[in-house]
Amino acid sequence: MSNNIKELLEQRLDKDNLKKLTAINNIKMHKFIADAIEFTRPASVFVCNDSDEDLLYIRNRAIESGEEKALAIDGHTCHFDGFYDQARDKANTKYLLAKGKDLGASLNSTDKEEGTKEVLGFLKDSMVGREMLVCFFCLGPANSEFSIACVQITDSPYVAHSECLLYRPGYEQFKSIGDSPDFFRFLHSEGELEALVSKNIEKRRVYIDLDENIVYSANTQYGGNTIGLKKLALRLAINKASREGWLAEHMFVMGVHGPKDRVTYFTGAFPSACGKTSTSMLPGQTIVGDDIAYLRKKGGEIRCVNVESGIFGIIRDVNADDDPVIYEALTNPGEIIFGNVLVTDDGKPHWLGMGCELPTEGTNYSGKWHKGKTDDKGNEISPSHKNARYTVRISDLSNRDENLNNPEGVPLGAIIYGGRDSDTLVPVEQAFDWTEGIVGKGAMLESETTAATLGAEGVRTFNIMSNMDFVSLPLGRYIQNNLDFAQGVDRPPLIFSVNYFLRDKDGKYLNGMLDKLVWVLWAELRVHGDVDAIETPTGLIPGYEDLAELFKRELNEDFTKENYAEQFAIRVPKLLAKIDRIEEIYKTKVPDTPQVVYDVFKTQRTRLNAAKEKLGEYISPFDL
Structure with missing residues (x-):
């Protein structure tokens, strides 16, 4: 540690917190904290070492500060964000790019020098009179090939408390990496407060520096903008994974329980409010994680972990x-x-x-x-x-999976892509192969917008692999990384699309909330070749008898032939229009689109037109 850094830390930290900090021998981390102290000028600094005592201190500070209120049930608290700080701020979340770098027109970015100056201007003196909280976390299970060490600096006890619930303790993990510079850094200030919420929302900024693996967040409290290890860290991880040959994805991880106590692990990518968490929490199944997954190739198979430990x-x-x-x-x-x-x-x-x-x-x-x-x-x-x-x-949770913290991860049997779609896709369909799955299911994903992001609701938006808001590299390269990932894998996971939001002509949903259990259990049977499927122009769908049996056994419901015919009809005009919409996006906004993407579009369009000529525009699954 340089003398200047050492002197500043000795001056600004009390004896106990200095001892906790310097027990981690990492010069880069010490400099990051020293610079943040000098810049934000907090009244005091608390360093969390993950002891029960330190975790209790953070919980208590969240209540003492007024950022959380104790509720009637023991252990329950409530936090309120500002009236205009209720969702991820996509417009003011930007990548800081050095001159000459370009992520493509689809990704929000700003000049690194100008953006850094702007956000640091908002962070300057932002912690005067407040306590700075320094916390260490680990993305992925500790002491694992998947592990990424992280340090979070914030003046919000609510943010620190949230991360203590959502992420694995990282103090000991940080010790284990020694003086390695390979870790993620997060600096957040909620800014000036009024009635306990961030006041200057017009100065809300979330800026991400991919070269330095650092995220700055200012003038906001909402978790999606401030909980650094969540979607902000995902952006850093996607970039890191691209360099190192693995995948970081916006996916749940769950154990699907099939016949004879068989457990098959699925990941699933869904935009916000499209059923991702409820799918990972289906009755009778087990949850590994509901939001973010890291995927690596190990021993000829794909294995994955939940990056987080909470929801x-x-x-x-x-x-x-x-x-x-x-x-x-x-x-x-x-x-x-x-x-x-x-x-x-x-x-x-x-x-x-x-x-x-x-x-x-x-x-x-x-x-x-x-x-x-x-x-x-x-x-x-x-x-x-x-x-x-x-x-x-x-x-x-009572349904936690026994491999929740397995440092080796779990073997991946299937991937699900799902969005909010009222009139086009069938409830569940298997892709013909890995390539058509990545392109036809993942890279063509659309969803109707919800309240989870700022802006109008009900607008159909392109959301590549449910990662559009978080991709931190050119989209063409991101697709190619996914396509290449199956190379060297003995048996790549099957890929499925699901759609829980089909409506009839009167706008009524065609499926109940728990129908998704049947779609997932059918997919598990397909992974092991236990049931046949019917070929459509865009993939493979269930046969009626198999679904009727699953509905009766799992939900005690009668799934009629009329239900099946309406839900699994092949809507050729809608599917062709979807291909046209998505193809136009790639042609106009993604200059590095791999040729195979257009090849899949052409193949599916040809199949659909042939089916239309033979069977009509709206095809009953009984006619296939």
Whole structure:
């Protein structure tokens, strides 16, 4: 450690915190913290060493600061973000690029020199009068080929507390890497506060430096903008993975339980509010993780881990019938943070779709709330925000998988891609092979927008592999990385698309919330060749008898031939229009698109036109 760094740390840290920090012998990390102290000028610095005492200190600080409020059930707290700080700010989340570098027109970026100057200007003196919290975490299981050490600096006890629930402890992991410069860094300040929330939202910035593996976040509290190890770290990891030959993906990892106690591990990529968490939490199945996965090739197979150890989930529509495991956790003692729900005077949280009538008054993200309250534009304010959240440890869930923290990861049997699609794709379809799966399922993924990002809802948007917001390299290279990843793998995972959001002509959903269990169990049977499938122009779909048996056995429901014919009809005009839309995006916005992408488009278009000529525009699965 240089003398200047050593002197500054000795001056600004008390004896106990200095001892904890210097027990990690990493000059680059020490400099990062020293620079942050000098720049943000906190009144004090707390270093968390992952001891029970330090973790309790962070939990208590979250309540003492007012950023969290204790609720009636033991261990439960609630946090409110600002009224206009309720989702990821895509417009002000940008990559810092040096002159001459280009990620393509589809990715949001800014000049590195100018952007760094701007965000550091917002961070300067931002912690005056406050306590700086320094926390260490590990992405992926500790002491593993998958492990990435991380250091988070924040002035928000809520952010630090959230990360303690969501990520594995990293203090000892940091010790194990010695003086290695290979780790991720995060610097966050919530900025000036007004009524305990970030005041200067117009100065909200989330800037990502891929060369330095550092993320700056200012003037925001919402978890998607501030919890550095989540989607911000995913952006760093995608870039790192591209250099090193593995994959970092916006995917859940789950154990699907088939016949005779067989467990097959699936990953799944879905945009926000499209069923990703509820799929990973299906009854009778086990969860490894609900959001982010690292994939590596080991011994001729693909293995994957959950990067996280907790869930930052959308709470809307979580209820005892549709999400019994999560609902049980949310209604019993345990360490849980609720975000932007409605809290009544008795300390109980309430949210949209929880399965009971909601109160007519309480406290929410708008302050004191009553039914009929409107915002400054005259719009009625809902009791709980549509993007309200819960944060919980996976280890506290009854359906956690036994391989949750396996340092070797789990063998991957299948990949699912799903989006919010009201009128085009069938509920489940298997790709013909790895290439058509990556291109035809992943690289063609679209979804209708939801409340999880700022902007209008219900707009159909292109979302490549559900990673559009997080890809940190040119899209063509990202696709090619995925295509190449199966090379050297003895039996690549099967790839499926799912769609839980088909509607009829009156706008009514065609499927119930738990129907997805049948689609996933059918896919598990296909992985092992236990059932046949019907060939369509774009893949392989289930036969009626197999689905009817699964619906009866798993859900005790009668799946009629009419249900099957309506849901699994091949909608040729819709599918052709989808290919045209996606192809135009690649032609106009992705100059490095691999030729194989256009080849798959051409092949599928040819098959669809041939089927249309033979069987018509809307084809019953019984006619295939």
